[in-house]
Structures are given as structure tokens and as C-alpha cells.
Amino acid sequence: NAGVTQTPKFQVLKTGQSMTLQCAQDMNHEYMSWYRQDPGMGLRLIHYSVGAGITDQGEVPNGYNVSRSTTEDFPLRLLSAAPSQTSVYFCASSYSSVNTEAFFGQGTRLTVV
Amino acid sequence: GIQVEQSPPDLILQEGANSTLRCNFSDSVNNLQWFHQNPWGQLINLFYIPSGTKQNGRLSATTVATERYSLLYISSSQTTDSGVYFCAVPAPFNNNDMRFGAGTRLTVKP
Numbered sequence: 001n002a003g004v005t006q007t008p009k010f011q012v013l014k015t016g017q018s019m020t021l022q023c024a025q026d027m028n029h030e031y032m033s034w035y036r037q038d039p040g041m042g043l044r045l046i047h048y049s050v051g052a053g054i055t056d057q058g059e060v061p062n063g064y065n066v067s068r069s070t071t072e073d074f075p076l077r078l079l080s081a082a083p084s085q086t087s088v089y090f091c092a093s094s095y096s097s098v099n100t101e102a103f104f105g106q107g108t109r110l111t112v113v
Numbered sequence: 114g115i116q117v118e119q120s121p122p123d124l125i126l127q128e129g130a131n132s133t134l135r136c137n138f139s140d141s142v143n144n145l146q147w148f149h150q151n152p153w154g155q156l157i158n159l160f161y162i163p164s165g166t167k168q169n170g171r172l173s174a175t176t177v178a179t180e181r182y183s184l185l186y187i188s189s190s191q192t193t194d195s196g197v198y199f200c201a202v203p204a205p206f207n208n209n210d211m212r213f214g215a216g217t218r219l220t221v222k223p
Contacts, residue, residue, distance in 0.1 A: 031209070042117070042199050042213030050209060058210050059114075090156060102146065102211075104156035 002026050006091050006105035013081040013112045021076040021108050023091030029103075031094045032074040033058070034066065036087040037107075043090060049074055050096075081112045115140045115204055119214035126190050126221050134185040134217045136200035144203050145176050146211070147185050151196040159185070159198075190221045 007022045025032065030051045035043035035058075045058030049068040063085060065077040074093075078085060091105040116139040126132055136145070147159040160167050160174040162183065167174055171190075176183040187194055197216040204210040 040215065042215050045210055048209050056209065059212070088154065101158045101161060103158070107154050
């Protein structure tokens with residue numbers, strides 16, 4: 001089973017460039033989310049979605065956009081990358097946001113220079 | 114917002130030893146999860162435990178929601194237990210927004 005698949009695993013961007021981090025899950029989960037993890041810190045929620053067509057902001061949404069056109073996919077877009085967005089990004093999915101186990105992707109290590 | 118504090122921040126054990134990790138949170142919650150991040154960065158869900166006690170092999174967790182803390186017990190630790198352990202609880206009034214503690218970094222030496 002593939003579970004939650006993130007691509008790419010590593011990426012280096014120049015300041016001002018844009019890119020999309022891909023996230024796909026094959027478990028028919030309604031809830032998907034994006035987190036960033038910075039050194040010495042826990043994960044912080046960027047955006048989340050409770051189903052196709054529905055997205056909302058988390059704790060640190062500035063500089064990121066998301067959309068959810070299908071149940072399977074939840075891409076994260078950086079419109080104009082900044083060095084402060086250097087981080088490890090994790091996508092997660094679960095059947096719902098409560099009472100269920102969360103599954104994480106392998107992470108994307110992004111460096112903005 | 115809700116504060117999530119984990120202790121200790123770092124823990125070094127000899128293989129075979131037992132340990133207790135603590136997670137304190139500042140508001141009432143109806144959801145708490147424990148995760149393990151292995152040395153390769155992979156995050157694994159250990160427990161969903163809003164209250165009570167659960168056990169899974171050498172690991173067990175207890176949440177006392179009324180006193181706003183949760184404990185993760187690791188018995189007979191193994192080198193493969195090394196990594197960072199996180200607890201997470203929902204932000205107030207939004208179960209969709211999980212807030213993580215800073216984690217406990219566990220190193221188990223052979």
C-alpha cells in the first residue's frame with residue numbers, strides 16, 4: 001500500500017521562485033493537512049482540508065496556498081519562496097480529524113537560498 | 114492558544130531501561146495523539162488517547178484529561194526506540210487544528 005506519497009523529497013529554490021509540493025493518498029481519507037517542521041520544534045499546521053473543495057488555514061498559513069479538487073490530492077503551493085520557508089514539510093491524512101489515526105508522508109526537505 | 118509542553122526535552126537511556134515521557138497541555142482537550150519520529154524523519158502514529166490508558170507492546174500511554182497531562186511509557190527500551198516523541202492536541206474550538214509539543218528526543222544506547 002502506498003499510503004501518503006509526497007514529492008519531491010528534496011528541493012532547493014531561489015528566493016522568489018514558486019513551486020508546488022505534491023501530496024497524494026490512496027486510503028480514501030477525507031482529512032488532509034500540511035505541516036512544517038523547523039529545527040527543535042514540533043510540527044506546525046499550515047493548511048488543512050476536511051474534504052474535496054474545502055480548505056482552511058492552520059497556525060502558519062502565510063506564504064502558502066492549497067486546493068483540494070479531489071479526495072486523493074492536496075498540493076501545497078509556495079507562490080514566492082522566502083528563506084523563512086526553509087523547512088521540512090509533511091503531509092498527513094486521516095479518515096477524519098478526530099478519533100482516528102493520522103498517516104504521514106515521508107516529508108519534503110525544502111531549502112530556499 | 115493552547116500550550117503543549119513536553120518533558121524532558123532530551124533523554125538518554127541504556128538499552129533495556131524504562132522511561133516515562135510527559136505531555137502537559139493548557140486547555141481541556143477531547144483528542145490527544147502521540148507520535149514517534151524515527152532518526153530518518155518518518156512520523157509514526159503511536160496512540161490516539163484522549164483519556165484513559167492504552168497499551169501496544171512495550172509502549173503504553175495514559176491521559177488524565179481532567180489534570181491536563183498525558184504520559185508515554187516505554188519499557189525495556191531498544192535502540193530502535195530512538196528518535197523524537199511528540200504529543201499533539203487540538204487547538205481550542207477547532208479539532209481540525211492539531212498543535213504539537215516540541216518533542217522529547219530519546220537516545221537508546223546499546
